[in-house]
Amino acid sequence: MNELKKFWLIFGVFLAAYFMPIGSPRLQGALLESFAMLHEYAREHVLLCLVPAFFIAGGIAVFVSQDSVIKYFGPNAKKWVSYSVASVSGSILAVCSCTVLPLFSGIYKRGAGLGPATAFLYSGPAINVLAIIITARVLGPEIGIARAVGAVLFSIIIGLLMHLIFIKEEREKTEKDEGMFAAAEQQTRPIWKDIIYFVSMIGILVFANWARPIEQTGIWAAVFSVKWVIAGIFLAVLLYSASQWYKAEERNEWYKSTWGFAKQILPLLFGGVLVAGFLLGRPGNEGIIPSQWVSSLVGGNSLGANLFASVAGAFMYFATLTEVPILQGLLGAGMGKGPALALLLAGPALSLPNMLVIRSAIGTKKTVVYVSLVVVMATIAGMIFGVFLG
Secondary structure, eight states, rough: OHHHHHHHHHHHHHHHHHHTTOOHHHHHHHHHHHHHOOOIIIIIIIIIHHHHHHHHHHHHHSSSSSHHHHHSSSSSHHHHHHHHHHHHHTOOOOOOOOTTTHHHHHHTTTTHHHHHHHHHHHHHOOOOOOHHHHHHHHHHHHHHHHHHHHHHHHHHHHHHHHHHHHHHHHHHHHHHHHHHHHHHHHHOHHHHHHHHHHHHHHHHHHHHOOOOOOSSSSSHHHHHTTTHHHHHHHHHHHHHHHHHSSSSHHHHHHHHHHHHHHHHHHHHHHHHHHHHHHHOOOOTOOOOHHHHHHHSSSSTTTTHHHHHHHHHHSSSSTTTTTTTHHHHHHHHHHHHHHHHHHHHHHHTOOHHHHHHHHHHHHOHHHHHHHHHHHHHHHHHHHHHHHHHHO
């Protein structure tokens, strides 16, 4: 940054501070919401969601061979295999748009093609079985089914389009990877040990974050009542496998890789959460943008209503399952069913913090294209849904 740019940056900050309407109740409320959202995020999502995800990503980077990733997710892998696996990954991982980021970075850096990697990035938070079931129960079966079908199709279509749009860069990346890993090391450890190791970490992530069901009876409630027991069993398996099957050097590499992902992702996430809280606030609370503006802009089934719902959903942060009560309130306030589906297809898979981290992993151009594809497809799906069932 040259001296002139530094001057204008300092001058701009000065003007913003000088003319800031600090006495405005809305500004004060938005600032409070910004830190309240960060406080809520830190308490509810970092320890149980992000920390396990960082360890999984670190394990992928260290213990999953480059050859394996390229074989199943690389640009030259069989499309029906790579996209099938990537598109249903969310049914296993009940993660939000931020928790999926370390996992996405892990497989992408190990050689996964951009298409399968972005299909996984979208499907991870979008195809959450529990969220889809609750959507159907609370918002109606037609919205629940449309969300499930749309999420699977979106992940595949977005992945394929990202691959085609950046196919030249993908070919260059493939040649580079093949050159770097032409002499990959031999795998001496039985694969079943690695499987148990990763399953134990995924088990901790899934069951530690198992949400309380609406109804206190049935299998979901039964699992919730013993979720800490199940998570504890997976933790015991993880500790045993890591200490007995892996060398000290390998464990140190795992820790370093995990810390590397945390250093890259956490600052961007925290900054994005602060901005999102300032602009839009938490559910039921006001940010600098009045909530009635949002409600008034998503009624009916016009192009504008669906587009606004998609864009607003893309920038808002939704913790897992929180999108359902938010939409329940918006539908009660007059939101159309088309815009509701558009928000469901764009919101859980994207957020402002999510975009900042994606940009650090794949660059600005690819991030803009990815976000644009999600918004445009969610808008189109919402309009079609609104025409038939609105």
